[in-house]
Amino acid sequence: MSVTDHPASVVRRPPNAITLDASDLPPAGHFIDGAFREAPGAELLDIVNPASEEAIAKVALGKAADVDRAVAAAVEARESWARVVPKERSEVLHAIADRVAKNYDVLVRLESANTGKPLSVARDDVDGTIDTFRFMAGALRATTTMAAGDYAESHLSVILREPLGVVGVVTPWNYPLLMAAWKLAPILAAGNTTVIKPSEQTPLSTVKFAELVADLLPPGVLNVVTGLGPMVGSALAAHAKVDMIALTGSVGSGRAVARAAADTLKRVHLELGGKAPVVVFEDADLDLVATSLRTAGFYNSGQECGAACRVLVHESVADQLVERLVAQVRELAVGTPDAGDDIEVGPLVSKAHYDRVLGHLDRAFAEGARAAVGGGAIEGTGYFVQPTVLVDVPAGAACTREEIFGPVVTVETFSDENEAVQRANDVPLGLSASVWTNDARRSHDVAARLDAGTVWVNSHLVLANEVPWGGFKGSGYGRDLSVYALDDYSRTKHVMHYHGR
Ligand code: NAD
Numbered sequence: 001m002s003v004t005d006h007p008a009s010v011v012r013r014p015p016n017a018i019t020l021d022a023s024d025l026p027p028a029g030h031f032i033d034g035a036f037r038e039a040p041g042a043e044l045l046d047i048v049n050p051a052s053e054e055a056i057a058k059v060a061l062g063k064a065a066d067v068d069r070a071v072a073a074a075v076e077a078r079e080s081w082a083r084v085v086p087k088e089r090s091e092v093l094h095a096i097a098d099r100v101a102k103n104y105d106v107l108v109r110l111e112s113a114n115t116g117k118p119l120s121v122a123r124d125d126v127d128g129t130i131d132t133f134r135f136m137a138g139a140l141r142a143t144t145t146m147a148a149g150d151y152a153e154s155h156l157s158v159i160l161r162e163p164l165g166v167v168g169v170v171t172p173w174n175y176p177l178l179m180a181a182w183k184l185a186p187i188l189a190a191g192n193t194t195v196i197k198p199s200e201q202t203p204l205s206t207v208k209f210a211e212l213v214a215d216l217l218p219p220g221v222l223n224v225v226t227g228l229g230p231m232v233g234s235a236l237a238a239h240a241k242v243d244m245i246a247l248t249g250s251v252g253s254g255r256a257v258a259r260a261a262a263d264t265l266k267r268v269h270l271e272l273g274g275k276a277p278v279v280v281f282e283d284a285d286l287d288l289v290a291t292s293l294r295t296a297g298f299y300n301s302g303q304e305c306g307a308a309c310r311v312l313v314h315e316s317v318a319d320q321l322v323e324r325l326v327a328q329v330r331e332l333a334v335g336t337p338d339a340g341d342d343i344e345v346g347p348l349v350s351k352a353h354y355d356r357v358l359g360h361l362d363r364a365f366a367e368g369a370r371a372a373v374g375g376g377a378i379e380g381t382g383y384f385v386q387p388t389v390l391v392d393v394p395a396g397a398a399c400t401r402e403e404i405f406g407p408v409v410t411v412e413t414f415s416d417e418n419e420a421v422q423r424a425n426d427v428p429l430g431l432s433a434s435v436w437t438n439d440a441r442r443s444h445d446v447a448a449r450l451d452a453g454t455v456w457v458n459s460h461l462v463l464a465n466e467v468p469w470g471g472f473k474g475s476g477y478g479r480d481l482s483v484y485a486l487d488d489y490s491r492t493k494h495v496m497h498y499h500g501r
Pocket of ligand 1: 174175227228231232237304305471
């Protein structure tokens with residue numbers, strides 16, 4: 001394994017696909033009770049394009065009073081929205097999906113400009129948003145509860161599925177619109193009203209979404225308050241009239257939200273960080289592993305909670321795998337989103353995150369790891385980091401245990417199956433994992449032994465709306481996607497009728 005320089009430079013072509021007009025930007029202010037409300041005297045926050053480092057918009061820094069107004073609107077709307085029959089609620093969700101589809105282009109451009117992500121990734125996000133609303137529109141009509149019956153003499157039991165009431169939502173910056181959709185679609189489908197706080201770094205697509213669907217929902221059903229996590233997010237988590245708080249974000253924010261929610265004993269739903277082990281046995285198809293890692297390790301610049309970031313490979317095939325992986329990574333097209341459809345990797349989302357990822361690399365090198373490819377920043381405008389593969393990583397090194405959340409894949413070796421499983425599980429996070437082998441019995445057994453909410457076999461980072469997504473251990477609890485999300489945002493009530501005569 002030799003150290004090679006990554007030839008990465010940033011592809012920059014004359015801007016074409018991704019210019020934003022003033023009319024593309026959402027209105028300023030919070031979206032409360034069906035309209036955009038100015039926040040008088042509110043401090044404003046610059047929203048920055050991480051590829052150009054230029055400010056592209058401003059949003060209001062919400063205060064507890066804005067949260068109070070939004071929650072009051074959601075409380076006011078909850079009873080009538082809860083009484084809308086499934087067929088009608090389903091039609092609203094389909095109309096939302098149609099509206100997003102009609103505004104596909106502006107949402108792709110906004111998302112790409114705010115996050116720096118390649119257009120292909122932004123398109124995946126908007127496609128996923130549409131499919132999430134369509135799936136939930138169908139699923140909500142098929143939900144049932146257990147059969148009614150007499151379980152005590154002359155008493156008929158009926159089990160009802162009810163909405164929880166008002167659900168507070170806090171979302172991250174890596175897939176701003178898609179993560180909002182993963183929450184909002186099942187929350188609204190289950191008959192709840194909601195207040196969402198997007199990431200302070202990437203609020204534009206969520207606020208635009210509210211503008212686009214404003215006429216499709218009764219006032220107060222969907223509310224958006226922009227601002228900082230420790231102010232707006234924690235006010236939502238602590239609010240006495242919020243019945244559940246759902247967060248996608250880091251482990252630290254998850255802890256803060258759970259603490260803030262504790263006094264009111266509201267339900268908590270947490271989708272937190274990941275550090276996915278990729279367990280490669282000696283009989284795996286190494287070409288398939290390498291080409292899959294090119295996507296699964298570096299998609300969205302590795303800012304992906306399920307990223308294939310921690311390879312554990314059998315020692316007998318480690319050199320062969322690294323050689324193939326390095327060849328794939330060297331070919332990755334790094335560039336600004338406006339450079340075209342061939343771009344695979346964009347900048348990191350912010351200067352602070354760029355510094356954080358580079359700090360992780362410095363620490364990895366200090367601990368003895370070497371870069372087989374990449375290993376540092378890319379010069380010039382924008383928060384670009386070279387796609388990197390770290391080898392010779394000492395056991396227990398921080399880079400194999402902590403979420404780096406950048407374009408960095410580590411490679412460690414193991415000598416037998418038990419060691420592989422033990423080391424794969426020996427991290428505090430348990431969101432996802434993958435197993436690579438052509439031995440069917442081993443694939444079933446190892447998948448069962450891995451402590452992760454999703455385990456792929458001979459694949460990684462493939463998701464579908466029909467199947468649940470969520471973690472174990474420090475990755476949180478609760479499930480996004482699928483009918484399991486509808487369950488999470490509903491409560492069951494037993495009603496018993498005496499009919500003795
Ligand atoms: P973050 O935790 O910094 O921020 C997420 C959201 O939480 C933001 O809106 C932020 O304002 C808010 N927040 C911060 N402190 C808060 C507090 N004290 N109270 C309430 N809200 C608070 O995370 P991020 O950097 O935006 O996103 C990256 C993280 O999200 C990574 O750890 C990643 O793994 C995780 N993530 C997980 C999933 C998943 O499905 N499990 C999906 C995407 C991202």
